[in-house]
Amino acid sequence: MSNNNLSVISLVSLGEHPTSRRPRRAEQDARAIELGIKLVGDNLQTLHAGELSDDASQQTALRSYLGMGLAEIKLLEMPADADAVLVIADYLKQQKTDIILTGVRAENGESSGMLPYLLAEQLGMAMVTSIADILSIDEVNKQAEVLQALPRGQRRKLKVDLPFIASVDMAAALPRQSAFGPAMRGQFETTLGGTFTDEESSDWQIVDAKKRPKRLKIIKAKTAADRFKAATAKASGGGGKVVYGVEESAQAILDLLIEEGLI
Amino acid sequence: MSELFRRDPRAQWIARNRLHPLHQALVIGPVFGPSGLLRKNLHLIGFIGPNGLKRIDRSGASNNSEQGSRRSATASEVILPLHQVVEPAFYIVVVLDLVSGRLNSHDKDTLGLAQQLANRNSGGGAVVAIAFGELKDDSLDKAGVDRLIHINDEQYADYNPEQRCNDLQGIIAELEPQHILLPDSINGGGDLGRRLAAALQQRPACGVWKLNDDTVICRGSAGKRDITRPLSKLLLVMEECSEPISETRHENSLMSQAPSPLTNGKLLDQGNISVDPNAIPLAEAGFILSGGNGINDWEQFHHTASVLGATEGASRVAVDDGNMPRERQVGATGTWVTAQVYIAVGISGAIQHMQGIGQCDKVVAINTDEGCDMVKRADISAIGDSTEILARLVELVEQRKQIKQTINGGATNE
Numbered sequence: 037m038s039n040n041n042l043s044v045i046s047l048v049s050l051g052e053h054p055t056s057r058r059p060r061r062a063e064q065d066a067r068a069i070e071l072g073i074k075l076v077g078d079n080l081q082t083l084h085a086g087e088l089s090d091d092a093s094q095q096t097a098l099r100s101y102l103g104m105g106l107a108e109i110k111l112l113e114m115p116a117d118a119d120a121v122l123v124i125a126d127y128l129k130q131q132k133t134d135i136i137l138t139g140v141r142a143e144n145g146e147s148s149g150m151l152p153y154l155l156a157e158q159l160g161m162a163m164v165t166s167i168a169d170i171l172s173i174d175e176v177n178k179q180a181e182v183l184q185a186l187p188r189g190q191r192r193k194l195k196v197d198l199p200f201i202a203s204v205d206m207a208a209a210l211p212r213q214s215a216f217g218p219a220m221r222g223q224f225e226t227t228l229g230g231t232f233t234d235e236e237s238s239d240w241q242i243v244d245a246k247k248r249p250k251r252l253k254i255i256k257a258k259t260a261a262d263r264f265k266a267a268t269a270k271a272s273g274g275g276g277k278v279v280y281g282v283e284e285s286a287q288a289i290l291d292l293l294i295e296e297g298l299i
Numbered sequence: 300m301s302e303l304f305r306r307d308p309r310a311q312w313i314a315r316n317r318l319h320p321l322h323q324a325l326v327i328g329p330v331f332g333p334s335g336l337l338r339k340n341l342h343l344i345g346f347i348g349p350n351g352l353k354r355i356d357r358s359g360a361s362n363n364s365e366q367g368s369r370r371s372a373t374a375s376e377v378i379l380p381l382h383q384v385v386e387p388a389f390y391i392v393v394v395l396d397l398v399s400g401r402l403n404s405h406d407k408d409t410l411g412l413a414q415q416l417a418n419r420n421s422g423g424g425a426v427v428a429i430a431f432g433e434l435k436d437d438s439l440d441k442a443g444v445d446r447l448i449h450i451n452d453e454q455y456a457d458y459n460p461e462q463r464c465n466d467l468q469g470i471i472a473e474l475e476p477q478h479i480l481l482p483d484s485i486n487g488g489g490d491l492g493r494r495l496a497a498a499l500q501q502r503p504a505c506g507v508w509k510l511n512d513d514t515v516i517c518r519g520s521a522g523k524r525d526i527t528r529p530l531s532k533l534l535l536v537m538e539e540c541s542e543p544i545s546e547t548r549h550e551n552s553l554m555s556q557a558p559s560p561l562t563n564g565k566l567l568d569q570g571n572i573s574v575d576p577n578a579i580p581l582a583e584a585g586f587i588l589s590g591g592n593g594i595n596d597w598e599q600f601h602h603t604a605s606v607l608g609a610t611e612g613a614s615r616v617a618v619d620d621g622n623m624p625r626e627r628q629v630g631a632t633g634t635w636v637t638a639q640v641y642i643a644v645g646i647s648g649a650i651q652h653m654q655g656i657g658q659c660d661k662v663v664a665i666n667t668d669e670g671c672d673m674v675k676r677a678d679i680s681a682i683g684d685s686t687e688i689l690a691r692l693v694e695l696v697e698q699r700k701q702i703k704q705t706i707n708g709g710a711t712n713e
Contacts, residue, residue, distance in 0.1 A: 054523060143521045148505040150493055157497040162565030165490045181569070184458075187485050189579030192458060193569035200565070236502065241527040245518060248508060251539050256546070261358035278669070278680045285681030286691035289642070289663055290699070292679055296640050296661065298586050299607070299696060 042173065045081045046072045046137040047124065047151075048109070050097045052144050059097035064139025066211035068204040069104055072137050073212075075170060078107070083127070085112040085120040085229055102222025103214030109222065112229030117237075121151055123229040125158045134173075135180070136201040140166055146237065149203070156201045164196055166205035173198070382547040384417075384445050387425035390476040391417045393444075394467065395428055396486045400435035402442055405482040407543035409536050410443040413480050414544055415510060417445075427474060427554065431455045431463055440551035443544035448556045460487070461564035464494045469559045471499070483507070483535035492535045503533040508540050576610045581627065581634040584610035587659075589629055592616040593645020593666060596686050600644065603689045606696055612636065614646045630655035644685045648673030665689070 046069050051062030072080040084098060088111055102109060112123050128136070141149035156163035164182055168191060171181040178198040183191050185207035196202075255266040279288045293299045313319045323343075332338045345355035391413045395406045402410075410426065417424030425445040432455035439447060450466055471479065481492035483506055496503040506518035510530070518537065519526040576584070588604045589612035590597070604611045613623035615630060629636050631651035641659040646652060648664075648671055656662060656676075664677035665685045674680040681688050 052520070052523070054521070057523075141521060143523075146505070146517075146519050146526065147521050148493075148503065148519075149489070150496060150503065150505070153493040153497040163494070164566065165493075166485070183572070186571070188583050188585045189574060190571055191574055192571050194458070195567035195569055197565040237528075242519070243525050243527075245520075245523055245525045248539070251542075254542075259358075265358070276675070276677050276680055278674065278682060280682050282683055282687045282691050285665070285683055285688045286695055288679050289665075289681060289688075289692055290695045292661060292663060293607070293640065293696075298609075298640060299699065 040076070040079065042076055042079075042135070042175065043081070043131070043133050044072050044076045044079070044135045044137065045083055045128070045131070045133050048082055048084050048098070048101050049139070049142045050086065050144060054143075061097060061100040061211075061214065062139055062143050063211075064141075064204055064206060066101070066104070067206070067208040068137035068139055069101060069106070070209055070211040071170060071204055072135075073105065074209070075135070075173070078105075080106065082106050082109045083112065083124065084109055085114055085123045087113055087116055088224055088226065096219075098224075099219040099222060100214040103216060103219030104212055105215075105218060106222060108225050111224045111226045113226055114229040114231055115233075117234065119232040119234040121154045121158075122232040124151075125155055126230065127227075128155065128159060134199045135170075136161070136199075138201065138203050140203045140205060152201045152203045159199075159201075162196050162200040164194060164200060164202045166207070167202045168205055168207040169209070170202070379441070379546060379548045382445075382549050384423070384425040384550070387445070388421075388423035389417075389425075390446075390474045391424050391426050392471065392474065392476040392479045393426060393428050394479070394481045394488065394491060395430050396482050396484055396488045397430055397432065397434065397436070398486050400433040402436045402438065403486075404543070405484050405486075405488075405538045407442050408538055408540055409480050409482045411543045412507075412510060412534075412536055412541035413478070414443045415541055416478050416480075419512075424477065426549070427476065429467065429470065431466075440549050441544065443547070443549050444551045445549050446554045447551055448554050450556065450558070452558075452561075454561070457568035457570075458487075459564060459566070459568065460491050460494055461566060462562060463491055464498055465562055466559045467491070467495050468498055470556065478530075478532055478534060480534045480536055483537055489535060492533065496533050499533070501533045502531060503535050504528060504531045505535045507534050507536045510541065576604070576608050579610050581610060581612060581629065581636055583637065584612075585639045586610065587612045587629070587636055587638040587640075588642045588644065589613060589646060590617050590623065590644050591646030592620075593647075593685055594622070597622050599686060599689055603693050606693050609642070610638075612641075614643075614652055615649070643673050643677070644689065646673055647671040648676060 046065070048065040048069065049062050051060045051065070052058070053060050069080065069082065082101060089095065098109065112127055114120065114123050136155065138152045141147045153163055164184065166185050167182045168185040169183040171183055173180045180196050180198055180200065182194050182196055182202060184194055185205040186192055255263055257263040257266055277288065279285045310325055313321050314325050316322060330338045330340070345353050348354040393409055393413045396403065397406065410428065413426045417426050426443060427446040427448060428439065428444040429448045429450070431450050433451065434449055448470060454462065479495070482488035483492065492503060504515050504517050507515045508518060509516040513530050514527050515530055515534065517526045517528065581587070586609045588607060588609035590600045591614035594600050594617070601611070611623070611627055612629040613627045615628055615632060617623045618625055618628045628634065629652060631654045633655060635655050635658070637658045639660045640663065641656050641661070642663040642665065644665045647666065647668060653672060653676060662677045664673040664680040665688050666674060666680065666682065667684065669682050
């Protein structure tokens with residue numbers, strides 16, 4: 037695609053591996069960068085709000101985005117627990133952007149998935165959630181066609197007015213590998229972002245997630261005999277229908293498929 | 300049958316008269332002896348079983364004695380008590396997902412939590428459910444809906460979150476609800492809830508899975524941490540956040556709502572596009588045609604899958620034999636599938652395979668062996684040669700497609 041005068045910004049966050057808890061690139065953000073590179077190639081701008089720690093492992097998380105072939109990441113410096121929305125909104129208000137790409141939700145912190153919505157509200161842009169691809173961009177009519185990921189692998193085509201914010205779903209194309217050399221060579225362009233502390237979240241209690249209790253099958257039987265029956269009875273076969281003969285079988289299966297609305 | 304209890308004076312007279320020849324047959328209930336003590340005739344309890352032994356069935360299930368017939372006029376269907384809120388002290392708004400016009404379990408759990416919020420402390424709140432688009436479900440009263448706002452228009456059949464968000468803002472300004480609940484789902488609730496939160500400038504609690512008195516527990520950090528935080532106005536709740544309503548009926552009365560003006564959104568729905576069924580990940584495919592050891596003609600299997608528009612799956616044997624790629628394997632060692640319809644062709648049903656299809660809705664087995672485990676599990680079992688049955692099925696489906704095409708063609712020609 038030749039979209040040289042299109043301005044695309046992708047917002048990246050620090051990811052965290054679900055089991056090892058090691059910092060890594062966030063999977064959805066990496067997909068957003070992949071999509072951005074597909075759209076505009078080297079002209080993709082990348083933005084991160086946070087602090088650049090001296091911790092090498094934290095830096096590797098951010099640098100692994102650089103390893104995807106980006107020349108630099110714009111870093112809006114702010115404390116790690118501050119509110120990123122206002123910082124990013126302040127920055128983006130001064131820019132002329134056509135498309136902003138984010139992940140659906142962060143892998144760290146509250147991960148409410150509100151950031152793209154709040155940005156869209158503050159910048160007055162359209163917001164599309166969980167997209168899998170951007171099909172085409174019509175710069176004359178200021179419209180884009182995007183593919184939205186739906187449950188069960190289905191896709192919906194949407195027309196969106198430019199400029200817009202899109203959150204990229206896991207259904208989007210896999211991100212390219214991060215290469216070590218470019219990751220080390222890439223630059224951070226640091227500007228001071230300001231501090232908007234998030235006071236509300238300071239008194240929240242945050243603990244490691246416990247496994248949620250499995251829902252019990254509650255039997256609301258009035259008599260002891262009913263309860264006994266419910267506790268001991270085997271799950272009956274449900275009366276599976278057995279059909280013999282080619283013609284009858286095919287017809288029975290077809291009827292089921294029609295009933296379920298699959299044909 | 301009439302609900303009235305009819306006396307039979309003659310039977311009563313015989314029951315009183317212990318010397319009557321028919322007395323023994325009529326009296327089985329308690330009899331009071333001359334001293335006023337309760338006398339039970341133990342010989343008359345129970346019945347003689349098939350092996351000649353006396354059996355006493357205390358469950359009441361097979362109670363076809365006179366006692367049963369005397370009380371036969373009891374109502375068969377249980378009518379749940381009606382929970383009424385005449386003048387609501389406050390409102391709790393629930394926006395339903397309504398996938399294909401029906402309540403799903405996530406909606407029901409959300410309504411259950413809403414009822415908890417409406418009835419906590421002194422109670423008196425009413426749950427207002429908001430339904431967009433077509434509504435096919437008629438069990439809303441049993442799911443805990445006190446009031447219903449149904450917004451139905453042509454355009455609500457499409458994806459129009461901006462318009463829905465506008466409508467919701469109007470409703471919320473009018474009702475001033477204490478809490479607004481939406482299912483935090485990928486079926487639209489999560490998207491709409493966050494849009495609404497941004498528009499109302501309310502900080503939502505996302506991923507709520509438990510309500511304690513004045514706090515909620517949310518899943519944060521993409522499922523890795525639990526956050527306990529104060530109850531907020533807007534709640535996006537997870538599945539199984541609360542028990543669904545099951546013991547009461549609710550009014551489900553329609554509230555009128557002035558339609559909000561239609562706005563031109565920045566999003567335009569172009570409809571779903573057809574996807575290659577084999578590009579859908581097996582775990583989330585809705586319709587799977589799965590092949591096993593009993594298949595001889597794999598060409599025909601692939602052809603059938605493409606005609607039916609089904610995602611292909613396979614049993615372990617088929618994969619080990621090299622007939623299907625490894626990522627198509629269904630079962631405990633492969634992929635756990637959640638299909639709506641699962642057709643197992645020539646799969647006898649090893650326990651690992653049965654575990655993998657445990658969450659499937661409808662299972663169809665095509666097999667030559669009538670006694671295999673898959674046939675026991677299946678909703679429809681076709682016993683016969685799979686090659687012939689699949690060939691006939693393809694024929695039928697193609698016939699049906701042709702008929703549809705000619706009808707559609709005729710309609711457009713006119």
